[in-house]
Amino acid sequence: MVGNLEYFKVFYYTAKLGSVTGAANELSLSQPAVSQSLKALEKSLGVTLFQRASRGVRLTGEGQILYSYVEKGYEEIERGVEKVRKMLNLELGEVHIGASDMTLRFYLLPFLEEFHERHPGIKVMVANAPTPETLKLLRAGTIDFGVVSTPFPREGDIRAEPVREIEDVFVAGRRFTSYKNKMLDLQELEKLPLIFLEGSTSTRAYMDAYLAENGVAVQPEFELSTSDMIVQFALRNLGIGCVVRDFATEALESGRLFELRFNKMIPKREFCVVTSRKSPLGAAAGKLLDIMGTDS
CATH class of the missing domain: 3.40.190.10 (Periplasmic binding protein-like II)
Structure with missing residues (x-):
């Protein structure tokens, strides 16, 4: 078992700085507290990790082996802490x-x-x-x-x-100008060639449910994967497209498409x-x- 990780922290700084005093200053501990931690670590491992030197301490052979591993681990921790700090500061x-x-x-x-x-x-x-x-x-x-x-x-x-x-609308091109400016019943949609999104979207699910609630059953002429493509099909007079208004805004404002009007408003989403x-x-x-x- 690793034991008390605080001992390894004290060991790391003592070995890095080569001094009990330096480690105590770095960790804001007393020198006796540092010495006590090192003795406790040596006792738990059953080895001597430091020898006294003319200036400070130096690692024994066993201490050098331990430090080679502790150094990597502790510096990885420091890098991790630094990354977390940068994440909190939105630097990465x-x-x-x-x-x-x-x-x-x-x-x-x-x-x-x-x-x-x-x-x-x-x-x-x-x-x-x-x-x-x-x-x-x-x-x-x-x-x-x-x-x-x-x-x-x-x-x-x-x-x-x-x-x-957002608002769902039905849009059409010049082929269907007979429907322009007319107030239509939703049932009229059953007679028209329609262009819908494919069935795996919330937009399609919403429109299917809304029409069913109003007793309208439709069989779209085209089922496409994108609303942009629905607008393109409508511009080419291939049918009446059902899209969220935003997709057709440019074509509606330029007059290339017009919006069908119904006597019952389609609720906004x-x-x-x-x-x-x-x-x-x-x-x-x-x-x-x-x-x-x-x-x-």
């Missing part, structure tokens, strides 16, 4: 985030830019994944926090803070910052959340 470290293309682009990216400018020594790693996958990563402890879109299961181990509203109640945040992740203005 890592932040692991989960975010979808949508939450990254329309919420998180400006904060990441500001954080990087303030703390260039911190490495930011983003796991690009839809909401369900981001929540799995958070529960597994793979990421520090995530930015997701509602809806998602509000389970007890997840803390969620809404940070921004939210971006949420999610953290785990089970895993404490590191200093770097906490600082990034401070910049984002969240309470998580």
Whole structure:
């Protein structure tokens, strides 16, 4: 067994400085306390570690062997302590985030830019994944926090803070101008060629549930992996796209696409910052959340 680690600390400084007095000054101990610790260590090991020298002390053969190992271990500890200090001072470290293309682009990216400018020594790693996958990563402890879109299961181990509203819209190009400026019933969607996201996203799950609640059953003409591609398909008149408004803002403002109007409003959703109640945040992740203005 190693025994009292404090003895090895005293041994390390005495050997490094070659002096009981020097070790006592370095450790803010009395000389008798240093000598007592060294004698206790020698007794526990059954060897003599130091010999008196003309100036201070010098290691015996056994002491030199022990010091070669203690030196490596103690200096590794010091390096570890220094790294922790730098992490607390945000001079180095890592932040692991989960975010979808949508939450990254329309919420998180400006904060990441500001954080990087303030703390260039911190490495930011983003796991690009839809909401369900981001929540799995958070529960597994793979990421520090995530930015997701509602809806998602509000389970007890997840803390969620809404940070921004988003709105789902149906957009179309010139082929469908007969629907422009008309107030439509949701049932009309059953007759139209629709372009939706694939089924593994919170956006698709939300729209499927909303339409089902209103007695609307749809069979999309296209199911795509990204909202940007939905906008491109709509611009080419391949159907009516269902996207979060942010993706279509430029095309809507330029008049290349228009928004379909319905006699029942589609409720708005939210971006949420999610953290785990089970895993404490590191200093770097906490600082990034401070910049984002969240309470998580």
